[in-house]
Amino acid sequence: MKKIEAVVRLEKFDAVKGALEAEGFTGLTAYRVRGRGRQGGVRLQWRGVREFRVDLIPKVKMELVVDDGDVERVINIISRAAYTGEVGDGKIFVIPVEDAYRIRTGERGRDAL
Amino acid sequence: MKKIEAVVRLEKFDAVKGALEAEGFTGLTAYRVRGRGRQGGVRLQWRGVREFRVDLIPKVKMELVVDDGDVERVINIISRAAYTGEVGDGKIFVIPVEDAYRIRTGERGRDAL
Amino acid sequence: MKKIEAVVRLEKFDAVKGALEAEGFTGLTAYRVRGRGRQGGVRLQWRGVREFRVDLIPKVKMELVVDDGDVERVINIISRAAYTGEVGDGKIFVIPVEDAYRIRTGERGRDAL
Amino acid sequence: MSAGDTAWVLASAALVLLMTPGVAFFYGGMVRQKNVLSVIMQSFSSIMVVGVLWALTGYTLAFAPGNPLIGGLQWLGLRGVWFSPYAAYAPGVPQLAQMAFQAMFAVITPALIIGAFAERARFGPLLLFIALWSLLVYDPVAHWVWGYGGWLRSLGVLDFAGGIVVHMAAGTAALASALVLRPRYDFDGSVIEPENVPFVALGAALLWFGWFGFNAGSALAAGGLASLAFVNTFLAPAAAGLTWMIVTWAVRGKSSVLGTMAGLVAGLAAITPAAGYVDPMSAIAIGASAGLVTYGAALLRVRMRLDDSLDVWAIHGVGGMWGAIATGIFADVGAAGLLYGGVRQFLVQLVGVAAVGAYVFAASLALFKLMDLAMGFTVKRHEEAIGLDLSEHGETAYPEI
Amino acid sequence: MSAGDTAWVLASAALVLLMTPGVAFFYGGMVRQKNVLSVIMQSFSSIMVVGVLWALTGYTLAFAPGNPLIGGLQWLGLRGVWFSPYAAYAPGVPQLAQMAFQAMFAVITPALIIGAFAERARFGPLLLFIALWSLLVYDPVAHWVWGYGGWLRSLGVLDFAGGIVVHMAAGTAALASALVLRPRYDFDGSVIEPENVPFVALGAALLWFGWFGFNAGSALAAGGLASLAFVNTFLAPAAAGLTWMIVTWAVRGKSSVLGTMAGLVAGLAAITPAAGYVDPMSAIAIGASAGLVTYGAALLRVRMRLDDSLDVWAIHGVGGMWGAIATGIFADVGAAGLLYGGVRQFLVQLVGVAAVGAYVFAASLALFKLMDLAMGFTVKRHEEAIGLDLSEHGETAYPEI
Amino acid sequence: MSAGDTAWVLASAALVLLMTPGVAFFYGGMVRQKNVLSVIMQSFSSIMVVGVLWALTGYTLAFAPGNPLIGGLQWLGLRGVWFSPYAAYAPGVPQLAQMAFQAMFAVITPALIIGAFAERARFGPLLLFIALWSLLVYDPVAHWVWGYGGWLRSLGVLDFAGGIVVHMAAGTAALASALVLRPRYDFDGSVIEPENVPFVALGAALLWFGWFGFNAGSALAAGGLASLAFVNTFLAPAAAGLTWMIVTWAVRGKSSVLGTMAGLVAGLAAITPAAGYVDPMSAIAIGASAGLVTYGAALLRVRMRLDDSLDVWAIHGVGGMWGAIATGIFADVGAAGLLYGGVRQFLVQLVGVAAVGAYVFAASLALFKLMDLAMGFTVKRHEEAIGLDLSEHGETAYPEI
């Protein structure tokens, strides 16, 4: 099993979520984060008197634990749905998972996903 | 060392936290997330005129880095305390950790936990 | 590649962020968490009539995915910038990453960082 | 001149001013976080733009004696509007106070409309729209119904505090906008996630509080009539809110907080034209029936898949219209409605509703269409996606989180 | 009739209305996020339910001339309550205005009680409780103390603006509820995490602002007495807030913001019965002493492990009671308290406090017990766990986050 | 005595009280989350501390007939301040009402200053500062300008509602503090992240609403003059807000919400001294020019790298000063400004501005310096880092999240 961690634009989250669901990947966990990459950060106004740089910009981080065989597909789905071509589209990381457990049933491993 | 990541019901978080403490596992990091599994999501009202599905529902995600030997015990504690038997009880994942570091003392590895 | 996960004091976050940037590590993802370690938790007042213990205290969790060779340097930078010597300085964990992907360009692996 | 009347009208004017920030929170809490500042900014802009415009041209166009369709220009720039009362409107208060009180009505009306195209209007065109609509729609309609010599006033149309002039007009313009302007790109016939429901309750509270000035202040004197309007402004929304509470409970199994707040405002809109013409028991009847009618309108709006997502039409348009008609049914103070044999009054109310409805709808439709063609009224897709707070104002509501 | 008096009473009535949303935020900010909407909804419901009920039956039961225990039925459905003043209450204002002003008092009293069982009451039974308590407890007690012919009024009990009728009554009912209803499942004798402390401050600000109408409006005329009550409503809470600030500083090492807000409200409750009977220096003394007394009561409540977690009893019950007694000590305007030789007045105040306290306590206890047995007043364990916003209303305060 | 005037002055006093919580939210929304409670607490403390002090000593020092520099002591502890009017100030209202109205002005002035050292002041010294500054600076200055026999009043300085006494004084003290106190450790000449911009809008709304009492109430009677002041308090901020909106749009490409709110408040500060002396078209001119002047001052403040980060000096200090000078230019009601040949009036205004500015600046500078040396005015580095809510009050604004 692998955990796919994707950091995507806030405004793309619905599209990504929908695309995953359409392909049968319903299980996921998501939360708001603030991130910085090569992208510069946004400039906000302070009363129009002066700008201030907010160098961490809001993103959504999604986590999906999937079977090894699904990793490529999931990366594909996410990256297509999250793509705009502009700086700030985000990153996807793949992290090993040694075990999974479903609390309700006590199932373990792949069955627990 | 392993990182135990557990996604549990908001309303079970206190119980889980208490159970872990009772068994000596004080170190943990937690935050609110929104998740989706087999569970359907909640239906919320919009002015009673129409429902809207919120398909991601609020959960707490907890992370504990523990010694390899403690993994089973921690999974046990969490899954017992978080259990209701209803859809939405949550998941636990086990992820390898290669090193740990305590900033205050500079200790490393197991000593740092 | 490794993912460095660091939990640091809220009030040290700017310093840590700045130190990382100064050494060329711009990419990072951060979010607020609440944590508990050996540190006791803060006591808050309830109308001055009674205290209540908030045993999870607010922290920032930062995640940086870096090249294997950079791990030690990053740990060093973070731990120096986040250090106060008081309980609650925080922890750093190192987690293996198997792959990385940049959505905008489709680059993979080290190139994607 | 009476110090007591003046005290009441000034206090009422301040109360009505507070309603526009009330709208800002009522609406602002219902949009998504990325758009909350834009809604607040648009509401405050209505105060600023219409406020200045009212002093320059609006007041004279609406209230100066003129012809049946529009006021004269003798009070341009408030020339001659001063300490002495203008008896045709309010014999007991300085004309300046009557002017200020009316200014607040002119200010809130466009602010109500903005709920119809929340989360997608460009700020520049919006400002222009507010100014033009105020000039071309609000000022004439206010003259017709309230102005000395206005044709609907002469006909005998009753609109105590603006159920027709303010609420029906705003709701009708909202409907026009929803027909002309593109819906939000992510609108699926359904609705949106409210950012902050306590803000909606705060807005409702400020609206109700301010509405006592709106309705009871419209007596323009502190006496029995103001007291009656006050009581009715208390009872009708209570009844309407209860109605929504019960209906949502019956229909959905749980009573809706957002729905109850919507019901309160619907009851307020409905009692507005009637406040000084009906007795308190009629006010309860008008409130309760307005609850049912506006709930139905909100359902209909959803079924029509119109993206007037904050229900300006259903709540204010239909609520105000129903109130104006109900005034023709229940009036028994200083006028006689249908229940008291006043067939003519009832028909006159229908004429008022139809005439104002038709003019406002046609004029608003044309204005939105022309402006949208000429300059584009709505933002680009990616601007909508990142939210108006950033794309239009370069700020976010909670930069720290 | 006086336009000035009418202006002041109407403005005051609007101010008092705003206090109930003030309570919604004052309480709402102190509960957990999952219950904030339920508290807001309960407060607004008190306006709606009691508002309509007051027009139908409450006003006549409380204020119509009747026997010493209850008012007559001549004003049922507001029959005959109209533009002319009813001199026994307010010679200068239309009776409709006096009725509306009093309506706001009837509305806020049950809203104060809900703090005692926040986070665990079922919404349906709560609505029924509000209606029954208003009818069976508030209306008679208001008649005793304020009604023409009421026995405590005849006895000479002084309660300028409702320290007994509103605050002590609400706090006593809160105490009864805490004895009868189960505590929250997760109540450990300690307290809860407030969701949003700025909302608590907002609520306190709206309460203080509205309280000027509450107290100074109770003069029912705009003159010296209203001015005195106004000044006292400014000074007493200031002194009480300072007292809590200092005490929490001394006891805990840091001055508490939540405590200071509690102190302000305690000072307001305490000055309410005294506002028009004492001079400003006495108001400062009453405020400061009320700070100490209510702080002690709050400590006691914690020690008794009662789950009246928003301290309705300690703040309103004890604050209002202390104020009523203090009126019997400090009164020197239109009456003489203990300090000025008025032994009888002092004893009369004690009688008033004891009689109302006993009746309200017994009646509330019975009502809660019966309702709890008959239909269950509190939610199920898992409903409490997921929070009342979802379980009772199917909504959440911040769906987006 | 007039019930109408009394009703208006009492209502106005309540409105002005609400402004200080307005400041709490206006400022509180602009600081970081870890300091929001401290700002709220400091604002409320100003009400409590100055409120009690005003009754004891402030009112008599400012308003009792005395010498040209300071009032007498005959009204110490409000002795003799009672139901009858004091004709030199307000022939139509009880002196208690005039006293209460003025109390609110004394209360808000220190609350305005705290924005200058937000996020770094220790709470204890701050309380002491509020008390001392009120006694040593506010009371004398109020006496000079408004007190019977005050030297600037005798000279003929016009300050209708406190542009000099309240706003310029507060802004000048803010400037002094920024020169004496250390900046925040993390201040880089730039600014801070506002915690909650909707709170800023809420604060602005409460301020504007309350300001109608502030300015129109300063007529101390409900008539033509109050109506004029009311109208001007509506138009000037609208014009100033529009100016900031347009300027930020022109300069930054997007109109700023925070900037527009700042502009509104700047326009309110600027019209304060002029409100009853100028006609509405002049009010628009004063508002628009105040927008430009205060925008420039805010730019300058940033360039000087002064850590008066909420711009108390730029908005209130410069806004109030410009308004006082503009009164000397535009006055045409009951006085003649430069435009109407009133050269002397213009010069007198300059004298008033210079005298008050110099005294307030010197006294505040000395007070801050001495207090900072004696006890340390600012918190330690690590206290600033964890935030004043925890370090000074042991609480956090949103404990749950």
Ligand SMILES: Nc1ncnc2c1ncn2[C@@H]1O[C@H](COP(=O)(O)OP(=O)(O)O)[C@@H](O)[C@H]1O
């Ligand atoms: N090395 C990294 N480690 C952790 N998160 C990262 C890293 N680099 C980027 N991110 C996350 O990805 C988001 C998008 O990255 P960014 O570099 O802005 O996009 P792009 O890849 O299009 O240049 C960032 O906001 C941050 O949250």
Ligand SMILES: Nc1ncnc2c1ncn2[C@@H]1O[C@H](COP(=O)(O)OP(=O)(O)O)[C@@H](O)[C@H]1O
């Ligand atoms: N494949 C997955 N990857 C990541 N998180 C998941 C996955 N499946 C479930 N979750 C998380 O676990 C939570 C509970 O899962 P759910 O399926 O609803 O419970 P149950 O296992 O009882 O059916 C979800 O809300 C989500 O946050």
Ligand SMILES: Nc1ncnc2c1ncn2[C@@H]1O[C@H](COP(=O)(O)OP(=O)(O)O)[C@@H](O)[C@H]1O
């Ligand atoms: N075993 C652990 N697993 C996960 N997070 C931990 C663990 N131990 C500590 N943490 C996180 O690190 C933070 C700081 O730890 P703490 O023990 O308080 O500091 P110190 O190491 O200085 O004693 C905690 O608030 C928590 O978020």
